[in-house]
Amino acid sequence: MNYGAGNSDSPTPVIDLRSDTVTHPTQAMLDAMAAAVVGDDVYGEDPTVNALELRASELTGKQSALFVASGTMGNLVSVMAHVPRGGEIIAPAQSHVLRDEAANYSVVASAGVRPVIENHHGELPLDVVLESINDPGDLHGAPTSLVVIENCHAHSMSRPITPAYMRALRMALPDELPIHVDGARIFNASIALDTPVRDLLADADSAMFCLSKGLSAPVGSMVVGSEQFIARARRARKLIGGGMRQAGVLAAAGLVALGDDECATINRLVEDHRCAQLLAEGLSLQAGIVSPGGCAQAEGSDLDPARVVTNFVLFKVEGGSARRAAYLQALARQGIALMAYDHGQIRAVTHRGIDEQQIRAVIDASAVALRATA
Numbered sequence: 001m002n003y004g005a006g007n008s009d010s011p012t013p014v015i016d017l018r019s020d021t022v023t024h025p026t027q028a029m030l031d032a033m034a035a036a037v038v039g040d041d042v043y044g045e046d047p048t049v050n051a052l053e054l055r056a057s058e059l060t061g062k063q064s065a066l067f068v069a070s071g072t073m074g075n076l077v078s079v080m081a082h083v084p085r086g087g088e089i090i091a092p093a094q095s096h097v098l099r100d101e102a103a104n105y106s107v108v109a110s111a112g113v114r115p116v117i118e119n120h121h122g123e124l125p126l127d128v129v130l131e132s133i134n135d136p137g138d139l140h141g142a143p144t145s146l147v148v149i150e151n152c153h154a155h156s157m158s159r160p161i162t163p164a165y166m167r168a169l170r171m172a173l174p175d176e177l178p179i180h181v182d183g184a185r186i187f188n189a190s191i192a193l194d195t196p197v198r199d200l201l202a203d204a205d206s207a208m209f210c211l212s213k214g215l216s217a218p219v220g221s222m223v224v225g226s227e228q229f230i231a232r233a234r235r236a237r238k239l240i241g242g243g244m245r246q247a248g249v250l251a252a253a254g255l256v257a258l259g260d261d262e263c264a265t266i267n268r269l270v271e272d273h274r275c276a277q278l279l280a281e282g283l284s285l286q287a288g289i290v291s292p293g294g295c296a297q298a299e300g301s302d303l304d305p306a307r308v309v310t311n312f313v314l315f316k317v318e319g320g321s322a323r324r325a326a327y328l329q330a331l332a333r334q335g336i337a338l339m340a341y342d343h344g345q346i347r348a349v350t351h352r353g354i355d356e357q358q359i360r361a362v363i364d365a366s367a368v369a370l371r372a373t374a
Contacts, residue, residue, distance in 0.1 A: 014335035015358045020185075020272070020311060020351035023216040028263035029253035038248035041067070042238070048248030048255065055258050056222040060207060061198030064230035066223040066237065067251055071184045072101045073242050074208035074221040076108060078180050079146065080239070081225075081232035082206070085110040087145030090132050092118045094155035094294065097148050097182055108240065112142050122153025123165050126172045133177070146178055151200065152185045152192075155294055155345075158312030160189030163199050170203035178205035184221075185213060188310040191269045205229065214272060214311060215265045216352050217253040265352065272311040275350040275359050280305035280313045282363030288318045288370045292345040313348045323373050330369035336362055 016022045025033070039045035049067050056065035068074045075097050083089060089105060091098045093115035097105065105111045114132045116124045124147075134141030149169070151161040161181075170179065181204045183189070183197075190197045201207050206225035211217035223233050237243060244250070257265045283289045284303040291301045292314040303315050317324045321344070328340060339347040350359070 015354065015362055016337045017348040017350065017354065017362065018337050018339040020213040020349050023212075023214065023351050023353055025218045025253050026216055026256065026263065026265065026352075029217060029256045032252040032256050033249050036248045036252035038246035040245050041247045042243040042245060046246060046248040046251070049251040052251040052254045052258070053222070055255060056209075056224055059197055059258060060201050060209075060224045062201070062207070062224035062226070064225065064227045066230050066233050067244075067247060067254070068208075068221050068223055068237055069219065069242055069244065070212075071096075071182070071208055071210045071221045072104070073237070073240070074210075074223045075101060075148075075180075075182055076104045076240065077233040077236040077242070078206050078208060078223055078225075079105050079109045079111060080236035081229055082178050082180060083109060083111045083145040084143070086112075086142055088112040088114055088134065088142035089146045089148055090114045090116055090124070090129060090144060091148040092116060092122070092124060092150055092153065094118060094153075095148060095150045095182065096154065096184065097150070111145070114144070118153065118156060120156055121165075122150065122156035122159045122161060124149070124169070126168060129169070130172060133174070144177060146180055147173060148180050148182060149204070150182045150184075152189045152310050152312075154312065155314075157292075157307045157314050158185065158188065158310040159307075160192045160310065161200070162193060163195060163202065166200070166203040179203065180205065181207040183207045183209040185210070185310065187266050188214060188269055188273070192273060192309045206233075211254040211257050214269055214351055215254075215257040217250075217257050217265075219250045220254050222254070268352065269311070272350040272352070272354070273309065275354055275356060276308050276311045276313050276348075277305060278356060279348060279350065279359045279362060280308040282360070283313065283315055283366060286363075286367055286370055288374070289366070290316050290318055292316050294343065294345065311350045313350075314345050315348075316344055316346065317370070317373075319373070326373040327369045330372050331365055334365045334368070336365050
């Protein structure tokens, strides 16, 4: 994917919709970080990290939790904790674990991946999952050791995965085959489905969620699961150099994000969803904007705003790659940054730094860019 929308001559974006990772910490987070009580987390002695891990356990309904530096690290240590050397992971073909984490499952964990094509809701077809499980008695196949689900599923327009699907998946799988949820934006799914996170993860053995995306913390993700699983994940974190000493300075921002007061950023994600819906409605009326295709919707059809239920808007520009590049450049010249995927989709992600007035400005700028590139 191309994270930049312009070239070196383009202005610094005034409206940055590339990702919700561009969010900045709130003032409450900065104050908490400055005042954080810290200790050595590798020794388990940082009280702020311990409090954050306890809060993550409470919200997700899991026994234990681990603070890690990033979502990629969180998924990696989860794979290392679940999958033996030479084991195989079943994962969505368009998942972050498979596409966007530098093949760390192979390079570091010595695991293979069996990609399964998702449906337009981001779900893995259960019959295909079952067909993808290798016979443990067949020496030719790697032992199937883990199933990964992405919730929200980015490439299907960041669709949330329902508890009903997770229950059906759990019931279909062998009891000994664990499920890990890449829940980088699990709180967006919770808001969209009006369902507590613990219910979304009830049938998962482990999960990761990010603090540094829509929740606006500057750094960090959480891994949750059983006490035994977290013990293995903690060892894996140490192995890959992820042990952070006085990490409470960072964890303090996560505690604010997951709090139960007016400063908690988990409570404002609905605003991002509202802005994304407004953007989708405006873009859908513009000639030249079409469905992104892939697992989101049939390519070439009109962009359907009803598919936008969280903070992602995916679309394509008619006219091929040359017009897409020119369209993005035209937006960049107006101070607007979007993300271009390598399969032709364009992504706009709303977040705490974006309001409705800016969304209307993006819609107007898109119309100008389309006319300029027609």
